[in-house]
Amino acid sequence: MSDTPTRNDRVRIQHVELLSDNWYILRKTTFDYRRRDGSWQTQTRETYDRGNGATILLYNRAKQTVILTRQFRFAAFVNEHNGMLIEACAGLLDRDDPITCIRKETEEETGYRIEHVRKVFEAFMSPGSVTERLYFFVGEYLDSDRVSDGGGLENEGEEIEVLELPFEQALAMIESGEIADGKTIMLLQYAKMNGLLD
16 A cells, blocks of 8 residues: 555545554554535544455366365454355465466465466455455466465465365355355355356
8 A cells, every 4th residue: 555645635634643563554544534515524543554465266167166265364263253264365465466466376375377367356345444455356277277285375374275166056155154255255246247157
């Protein structure tokens, strides 16, 4: 995220306080916001800046399958979940562009080396407090694209299980609650709506 926000004449930044830079960046910002009636209102918000990210749904039209991952997510664990989330492969951009990032993350997490990926949309996933913009991709995989077991990087604390699921089963897992990750639900619904596996 840029330290210089996009210009908006309805916002006047008054003060920015750094609360934490231990893992990512947590800031407290006081600003004036001009309401529709023209009056100015002072507001305070905390924003968590973890950078932008990318995610991908790998699908195989011939087999009618998708590749997802399962890993422990502490934030889900502390909110009345066992923490083991089934997700589409994803990662932070760091210094990469979104396409480079998602190809690298795909190989690290799933073991598949995918050359042809297609961006389908981008979205803010939790804009009330998190600055992250997520870039969404889809890519078709073949069995021959698998170059390793995947599993992520141990030195980054990753322990990722790779799942190959029938597409219709993955869709049913949204309704059953077995898939509760927002980006994954969005990508599976995109695939269904756009006939990727027809």
